[in-house]
Amino acid sequence: MKKRLNPVLFIFLIAALCSWNGGKAQASHETPKKIQRDWAEPDCGNYDSAVTLSRHFYLKSTDKEMTLLPVSLGREQQDYWILDLAGEPKPARLENDAILKIGAYAEDSPRKPKSWEGLKLDGTEEYTGCLDTPKIVPKVMQRLMRYIDRVKEQCTVSVNNECAGVLFKLADDNGDKK
Numbered sequence: 001m002k003k004r005l006n007p008v009l010f011i012f013l014i015a016a017l018c019s020w021n022g023g024k025a026q027a028s029h030e031t032p033k034k035i036q037r038d039w040a041e042p043d044c045g046n047y048d049s050a051v052t053l054s055r056h057f058y059l060k061s062t063d064k065e066m067t068l069l070p071v072s073l074g075r076e077q078q079d080y081w082i083l084d085l086a087g088e089p090k091p092a093r094l095e096n097d098a099i100l101k102i103g104a105y106a107e108d109s110p111r112k113p114k115s116w117e118g119l120k121l122d123g124t125e126e127y128t129g130c131l132d133t134p135k136i137v138p139k140v141m142q143r144l145m146r147y148i149d150r151v152k153e154q155c156t157v158s159v160n161n162e163c164a165g166v167l168f169k170l171a172d173d174n175g176d177k178k
Helices: 007-017 022-027 139-154 163-171
Strands: 038-042 047-053 057-062 066-076 081-085 088-095 099-105 121-130
Touching (some): 139 163
Antiparallel strands (some): 038 047, 038 121, 047 057, 066 081, 088 099, 099 121
16 A cells, blocks of 8 residues: 555645745755755665755654755855755765765854864764665655755745646656546
């Protein structure tokens, strides 16, 4: 038996994502394309947690919980980015195209050093880039993450948008157009 997206969860997610601040949401900067993908900690074959980064969202999955937050590019520095993760600045760095480090500022860290080495961090999570979504991410959330950016972009306060079409594609999990 196929699992279906819980209608209550679906409606809640849509309501949470589609605010009356559509114009403001559209003004935010997308997550850098280089890091829009699936990541696992410590690696793709053996992981304790996984992160999926899309253009506008961050999904962290563990055995015990999932966290879905808005994310945007705060600014770009010489060799790292500052990601705005639900209003909290997080320095992030891509190394060797397959290692993503996301840090937490120490209290006395300078906020705008030009290089990663100039940061003082309390800790760093290190993720490995994965070709396939780690199995720790439930299928329904994998499907949601494929559509979530389109939902955000299309479901704004406007007469001319494709919100209904995008929501229908998300809900039509078997592709039968019914």
